[in-house]
Amino acid sequence: MMKRTICKYIVSLSALPLLSPLVNNACSANDHLLNDPSLMPIQSAVSQASTGLLKSSPTAEKHFEWTVTYTDNRIWNPAANDWDRVRLRSYQGTGIDPQAPYVAPTIVMAPGDTLRATLKNRLPKDETCFDKSLPINKPHCFNSTNMHTHGLWINPAGNSDNVLISINPNVDFQYEYNIPADHPAGTFWYHPHHHGSTAIQVASGMAGALIVTGNRPPTETQNGDIDTLLPGVQERILLFQQIQYYCHGEGKKPEDYDCRNERDIGQIESYAALAPGKWSDSGRFTSINGQVQPVIQSKAGQVERWRMIHAGVRDSINLEFRKMKSTNNNLRTVLHQQALQQDALIDQYCTGEPLTQFIIAADGLTAPAIRQYATTVFQPGYRWDALMIFPEQGQYCVIDTAATASANVGPTMSPRQLLAVVDVSGRAKADPASHLMHTLTENAKQQYPDNVSQQVIHDLEKGQLLSKFVPHLPVTQTDGRQSLTFDIKNGLFLIDNKPYDLARIDRELMLGTSDEWILTSKLASHPFHIHVNPFEIIAVLDPDGKDVSGPDAVDDFDSSAPPDVQYRGTKGLWKDTLWVKNVQGSTYKVIVRTRYQRYIGDFVLHCHILDHEDQGMMQNVRIGISDGRKEIAHGHH
Structure with missing residues (x-):
């Protein structure tokens, strides 16, 4: 039973032949990870912490390994209706799916846990790392690396979340991440952070989700984890990446991008592909968990928690969900024909009104109240946790909608792109907002003592408040x-x-x-x-x-x-x-x-x-x- 629960954290998507022939069987690829009892969530909760959260006990020690190396594989290119061969820096080791190597595996932790993670750098030697004449702020030393656990509240020194060290080729280093017992539960992520090579390595797909689970129920006097209000809720992790590879074919420049020659191999070996406006020029597609335009299976009326992470280098994502118009055409053929005319495709097929995204957390930290958005804006590094309910059967477009120049990294207006399709089965349910409130109030009655459940329900009815789950107290005075x-x-x-x-x-x-x-x-x-x-x-x-x-x-x-x-x-x-x-x-x-x-x-x-x-x-x-x-x-x- 526990294995299936954790699998829900890692297996977010089911890719069907409709949009891409890639099948990311993350459960089987991570069996040795999922069967490790040290990676299971901690269940108990004890006394008060300074942040207002309860502490978690006992502790568990987990072991993880990353080997950084060049990996030859392929990425689906809808514009060509074919695979592009690529050779990119990537992580190999614990939990890596060989079919999707350009996304790092999900790490599941609990407050009080310790993660011992060994990073082995097996990239080729890079002499630019030792050239003292090179300006420190000129990108170089692309094959040296380190690790940053983005958003974790942990020690920044020594062998913890220390980004001021360099792990050079042929060097091994073991990180020790001690998650405090009063650490907030939430959605975090990890990526390289070596000054001069961060963008090159993250753009290659060297990033992964890091989930801190929460099993601390609120009490009359202390706040708890939002996880305890969501028992049985299907969880999905969506790691958005923008892998901007280009091909060094004969007579080509890096910024030409084109990978149509069968001898071409996509690479990222310069910053030419990272300049403003180059993402839209490249014709590349934002991937989700290592897949381009996947299909996500869901059920009508099912409450789902979508943990979404922008793990890209620079370009904004403006997320919308719209019901797709039925079509007798083969959708994959349509996508191939209109791959570079995404605006036309979305205008023709994604015609429904935008669905409400019920936001419950920002950057891993539970919000004071549920926010209802039709469009959620992700800037690089952002995370949003949304409760999603698809009201009826059919297919739904997951869209990166157009961002205005002033709201975009560019700063130019960005084009729209179809990121995925949600294939929803089952019968229609009640209004999503009413259904969600009913689900949360019933969960509160079942999960907490009467005095606590009454307080939680009162807050929800007052204004969809989540006061009993906020991990940090407001800063009312400053020094x-x-x-x-x-x-x-x-x-x-x-x-x-x-x-x-x-x-x-x-x-x-x-x-x-x-x-x-x-x-x-x-x-x-x-x-x-x-x-x-x-x-x-x-x-x-x-x-x-x-x-x-x-x-x-x-x-x-x-x-x-x-x-x-x-x-x-x-x-x-x-x-x-x-x-x-x-x-x-x-x-x-x-x-x-x-x-x-x-x-x-x-x-x-x-x-x-x-x-x-x-x-x-x-x-x-x-x-x-x-x-x-x-x-x-x-x-x-």
Whole structure:
């Protein structure tokens, strides 16, 4: 029974011949992982923690191995109605599906667990890693690597989530990730983070989901895990990747992309494929769990939790679900004929009204209330957990809909793309919103004591509140203020008017304090990401000073485009990655608050457009201990 439960975490998709001949049998590929009892969720819960969550006990130690190497395989190309041969850097080892090697396996953890993960670098030697004359912010050293567990609240130093080390070719290193007993349950992910090669490696598919399960029910005085309100709910993980390979055929340039010659092999060996606008130029398709345009099987009226992760390098994803019009044509033939005319295909077949996405978590952290979105905007690094209900049988389009220039990484208007099809069987059910509320209230009655269930149900009825499941308390008072400004000037990628310097500590912060941060961007828009401690969104002010983060806010500052929906309802959310917007030189002001808890040491913050990070849009942060006189202690004297 437990094996089937965990399989629901990993086997998110069922690919049918309708759209792609690839079958990703993740259950069989991960049998040795799923049968390992150390990877099963922890069940018990005990006393209070500082965040308001209950602790989990006992602990378990898990073992994992990644071998980084070049892998020859193939990726389905709908535009050619055929496979493209590719040779890309990838992970091999624990849990890898040989049929989909350009996506790393899902890791399932629980609060209190320890993960010992050995990383073996078997890429060829790269002499650029030792050339001291090369500028640090010029992308190079593509075959050195390391690992970042994106969003985890763990130690940033030593052999934990330390991105300031280099694991060079023919070097092995074992990471030890100790998940605190009071760590929030949620959806996280992992990827390489070696300065100079991060974008190249993530763009090759070196990324995977990391799920922290939660089995701590709320009590009368303490918050618990949202997982306990969702027993029996089907879970799906969708890891979105944008693998922008190109072919080095005779007479071709890297930016030509074309892989039509049978002798061509797709590769990623330069940043030519990562420039603004190149994703749409490439004709590549966003993959989901290593598959291009898969079919997802579902049942009408079934409540499902979709854990969705943007693991791409730079391009925004604007997610919609629409009912597909019935067609007598072979859909695969239609897709082949219109593969490069995605707008026409979507206009013709994806004609239904957008379905509601019931958002319950942002960047792995449970939201204060359920948010109802028709379009969910993913910037690189974002995660959204949605409760999805498909109301009737039929096929549904999963669409990356068009983003306006001011809401997109480009910054150009992005084209639409069909990401997947959901094939729904069964009979029609009640209105999704009513059905969801009924399901959650009944679950609360069955899972919790009367006094707790009454409180949970009262919150749900009051405004779909999730007050008993929020993992972090609001930051009501701060000790100081931090400001940060992104900019691109004279070809340099800057934060606070400086490019990255490995030897410079840009910010020294004190353990046990809290700050309010003001985030802005002078040129283009950038997703801000900080390691270790997440932050609470206080406000997002447009250039006229209007707060566009409220539940009913309308961001219509850019009069040349439709209103931008990505900030609506974000006030009060806890996140680790957030879009800092600029519209043609007009600056938004993003206000967040954060606490510096438990961990000291050095880590980084950066733009999560990963080629921007590699070119210098990053800072070093140090958290230190108080010296007892309101300053940071700096050693012996």
